[in-house]
Amino acid sequence: MPPIPGPEESAVTHAHPTPQAPQVTVRGEGLIEVEPELARLAVTVTARGxxxxxxxxxxxxxxxxxxxxxxxxxxxxxxxxxxGLSIAPERPRRGKGERTRIHRGHVRITAELTDFAALGELVTELADREQVEVDGPWWELRQDSEAYAEARRLAVAEAVRRARAYAEALGTSLGSLLELSDAGPPGPGAGRGGGFSPVLTAFAAEEPGGVPALDLEPQRRTVTAEVVARFTMLPPAL
Incomplete structure (x- = not known):
């Protein structure tokens, strides 16, 4: 028998295999880097009086x-x-004798763009406006992006490769696939929320003026997928 494999390529024997129908269970990972497909902006418009x-x-x-x-x-x-929308009075400071309340309002707008050349122009024009604040961009993929399917294909191919390597180490070959399951949801980084590492840039302007469009470089996204696959093997001659 070969040495016991490490945690990255572990072979697991299940309860039901027999000497005539041995089984091997492996994990496959797929990872690709792709250009983003969407850029998301958060815009806050403010008024005060x-x-x-x-x-x-x-x-x-x-x-x-x-x-x-x-x-x-x-x-x-x-x-x-x-x-989001909010308009409310600001509370006067204590001890100042101020009776007149100042009212403050803001509207929050979210925009997603697919044309990154238009994105730079839009960010510049928005940030150049009075009482407008821009946050972003967040570089993202579409929910139905082909990148997710490609990462899954790579994960399955890696699982087959690992299982075949174990079978060959025993001097035998794979028989049939018994089970294939996701080990976790594929997506950029650890997922849409925590794994995006957005590039945050805040802009605010009080007086409009002519300025050149910003040159924004898209940040590549990492897409991962993991699967667990279980195969039968032809009985090895040990």
């Missing part, structure tokens, strides 16, 4: 201007959503 009505009117106007800027990119915009 002594009276609620003018603040609301100002916020409505600025929000409409921002939405128009984004929509002007046409097919480059995959998604545009208003993710």
């Amino acid at each position: 002594a009276d609620r009505s003018p603040v609301l009117a100002d916020l409505t106007r600025r929000n409409a201007e921002v939405l128009d800027l984004v929509k002007a990119r046409g097919a480059a915009v995959a998604k545009l959503e208003t993710s």
Whole structure:
């Protein structure tokens, strides 16, 4: 018998195999790096003033201007959503004798773009507007991206390779596949939430002015997949 394999390529014998039908269970991993398909921006539009009505009117106007800027990119915009709205009085500081409350409002907008050339222009125009803050971009893949399927194919091929290597070490060959299952959901890094490592850039401007478009370099995404496969082997001559 060969030496016991390490944890990265462990062969596991299940309860039901017999000398006439031995089994081997292996894990296969697939990992690829791909260019992102989407860039997500978070835009916050703000208004502030002594009276609620003018603040609301100002916020409505600025929000409409921002939405128009984004929509002007046409097919480059995959998604545009208003993710939050707030308008409320600011509490006066204690001991200052201030009675007049200042009202502050903001609208949060999320936009996803597929054209990264248009992205740089849009970020520049948004950040150059009064009372507008931009966060991002977050580089992402589509949920139905072919990259996920490719990572799974690589994981399956790796599982077959490992199982065949164990069988060959015993002087035999694989028989049939008994079971194939996901060891974990494939996706960028550890998953959509925690594994993205977004590139965060914040922009804010008080007065508009002509500035060149930002040159934003997309950050490549790492996509992983893991499978567990169980095979039968032809009885080895030990």
